[in-house]
Amino acid sequence: MTKISARFPVVDAQVSPTGRMEVLSRTEAARLSSQGHGGLRELFRNCALAVLNCGNPLDDGKELLARYPDFEIHIIQRSRGIKLDIRNAPASAFVDGTMIRGIQEHLFAVLRDVLYVSREAEGTAGAVPARFDFGTSEGITDAVFQILRNAGIMQPVIQPSVVVCWGGHSISGAEYDYTKRVGYELGLRGLDICTGCGPGAMKGPMKGAAIGHAKQRIGKARYLGFTEPGIIAAESPNPIVNDLVVFPDVEKRLEAFVRTGHGFVVFPGGVGTAEEILYVLGILLHPANVDHPLPLVFTGPKSAEEYFRRIDGFIAETLGDEARSRYRIIIDDPAAVAREMQGGVAKVRSFRKEYRDAYYFNWLLRIEHEFQQPFRPTHANMRRLRLSHNQPRHLLAADLRRAFSGVVAGNVKNDGIREIEQHGPFEIHGDAGIMGPMDALLSSFVAQGRMKLPGTAYNPCYTVVSGKPEVTRS
Incomplete structure (x- = not known):
C-alpha cells in the first residue's frame, strides 16, 4: 500500500526471501527482534532502509534516518520460512506495489551478512565461542575471506577477471557517461566489475559492462558490490549489483577489494576516492609487495584531467615517485583503459599461477595491521x-x-x-x-x-x- 500523503511517499509490504536466507533459527530471529545484542536490530533496520532508498539523491546518513523516522522492518517466522514485514519504506523501491527484484535480493543480502558477522564475531553466549579474531592481522584477513565465502563470492574455477572500479557517487554527467564507456569496453573483453555498489562512478561501469557482456553473450557476468554500515546510507546499492556484501567496517571492505580484485580503475571522485587510492598505494609500497602485480589506472574524460593532475601532484609531494610508478593516468580513452586492464590481469594470472596463489583471493599480498585496524x-x-x-x-x-x-x-x-x-x-x-x-x-x-x-x-x-x-x- 502506497501512502501518497506522506512528504516522501512510502509503502507497506511483506516480502519473501531471495538467495540463501529462506529460514532463520529462533535464536537468530530473537537477536534481530531484541533491543539488545549490541544494536543488531538497529543496524539491520538502518542498512535495510539504505537499500530501500536506492535511486533517491541523498548522501547524508543522518538525513536519511530523519526522512523516514517511521520506517520499520520485522521478521515474520513461519513454519515454511520467513518473511519481512516492512512499514513506511521508500516508494522508489517498488513498482506497482511490488518490490524491485534486485532491491529485494539486496535486502536479504543485508540480513545474511548482518547476522553472519554478528554471530561469528560475538559467538553464542554460553554455547559457541566467537570464530573471528580481529586482534591479529591473520585473523582479520581470515574474517574477510569467510565473509566473502559465506556470501558465495568465491569461485575457484573462474579465471582472474574482476576489475575494481572506484570513484565518486557525486560526479558530473560527462564523467558518469565516461564511466559507462569504460565499463562497456571492459565488458567486451569479458571482464567483471566490482565497485562500492552505489550510484555515480560505482553504477556507471556496471551499466556499460552489462551492454558489453550482452553483446558477447556472456550470461553469467558478475557485478560485485562491497559496502559497510557507515557508508551504505550515503551510497545506496544500485540494483545492477548481483552480489552484494556488507562488511562490518570500511577497513575490512577495503581489504576485500584488494583481496578479490585483479585490477583497479579509478574514476573521478572526491575525498572518499582519495582514501581508496591511498589505501591501495600504501599496500603496494610495502617492501613485501614490491614485485606483486596489481594494475592500477586513473582515468576520466578530458574535463577530469585537472582532478587527476591534483591527485598526482599530492601523491608526488607526500609519497614520492615510487608511489607514482604504481599507476598510470589515461585521459579520455576508454579502450586504452580496458586494454591496460586486460594486459594487467593476464600478468596477475601468471604471477598467481607461478606462486600457486588462488585466483579468487589474493593471499600473498601483505597487508599490515595498520591498514586493517578500524579507525x-x-x-x-x-x-x-x-x-x-x-x-x-x-x-x-x-x-x-x-x-x-x-x-x-x-x-x-x-x-x-x-x-x-x-x-x-x-x-x-x-x-x-x-x-x-x-x-x-x-x-x-x-x-x-x-x-x-x-x-x-x-x-x-x-x-x-x-x-x-x-x-x-x-
Whole structure:
C-alpha cells in the first residue's frame, strides 16, 4: 500500500526471501527482534532502509534516518520460512506495489551478512565461542575471506577477471557517461566489475559492462558490490549489483577489494576516492609487495584531467615517485583503459599461477595491521594522526588514508556528522610539507563540487593545521 500523503511517499509490504536466507533459527530471529545484542536490530533496520532508498539523491546518513523516522522492518517466522514485514519504506523501491527484484535480493543480502558477522564475531553466549579474531592481522584477513565465502563470492574455477572500479557517487554527467564507456569496453573483453555498489562512478561501469557482456553473450557476468554500515546510507546499492556484501567496517571492505580484485580503475571522485587510492598505494609500497602485480589506472574524460593532475601532484609531494610508478593516468580513452586492464590481469594470472596463489583471493599480498585496524573518526583520533615524512612511506599512506576517512565520515556518515555537530570541525595536524598539499587538494575538491551532491551547500568538516600537537599515540 502506497501512502501518497506522506512528504516522501512510502509503502507497506511483506516480502519473501531471495538467495540463501529462506529460514532463520529462533535464536537468530530473537537477536534481530531484541533491543539488545549490541544494536543488531538497529543496524539491520538502518542498512535495510539504505537499500530501500536506492535511486533517491541523498548522501547524508543522518538525513536519511530523519526522512523516514517511521520506517520499520520485522521478521515474520513461519513454519515454511520467513518473511519481512516492512512499514513506511521508500516508494522508489517498488513498482506497482511490488518490490524491485534486485532491491529485494539486496535486502536479504543485508540480513545474511548482518547476522553472519554478528554471530561469528560475538559467538553464542554460553554455547559457541566467537570464530573471528580481529586482534591479529591473520585473523582479520581470515574474517574477510569467510565473509566473502559465506556470501558465495568465491569461485575457484573462474579465471582472474574482476576489475575494481572506484570513484565518486557525486560526479558530473560527462564523467558518469565516461564511466559507462569504460565499463562497456571492459565488458567486451569479458571482464567483471566490482565497485562500492552505489550510484555515480560505482553504477556507471556496471551499466556499460552489462551492454558489453550482452553483446558477447556472456550470461553469467558478475557485478560485485562491497559496502559497510557507515557508508551504505550515503551510497545506496544500485540494483545492477548481483552480489552484494556488507562488511562490518570500511577497513575490512577495503581489504576485500584488494583481496578479490585483479585490477583497479579509478574514476573521478572526491575525498572518499582519495582514501581508496591511498589505501591501495600504501599496500603496494610495502617492501613485501614490491614485485606483486596489481594494475592500477586513473582515468576520466578530458574535463577530469585537472582532478587527476591534483591527485598526482599530492601523491608526488607526500609519497614520492615510487608511489607514482604504481599507476598510470589515461585521459579520455576508454579502450586504452580496458586494454591496460586486460594486459594487467593476464600478468596477475601468471604471477598467481607461478606462486600457486588462488585466483579468487589474493593471499600473498601483505597487508599490515595498520591498514586493517578500524579507525573511529573522533576529534582526538584525528589529532593523533602521524602525518610526517619521518616514517616509512607505506605507514604514512596508512595515516593519510585515515585522515581522508575522517573527512568522509564528517561529510556523509551519521556518526561523523553528529561528531562535527557536537564538537566542531576535525583538526588535522602534520608536517607543513604534507599539510600544504593536503589543504590544496581538499580545497580543489570543494571548488570542483566534489564534496557533496550538486546543489548542496558544503560546510567543511575539517581544519588543516601545520604542526603536530604534543600527543602520544594510544
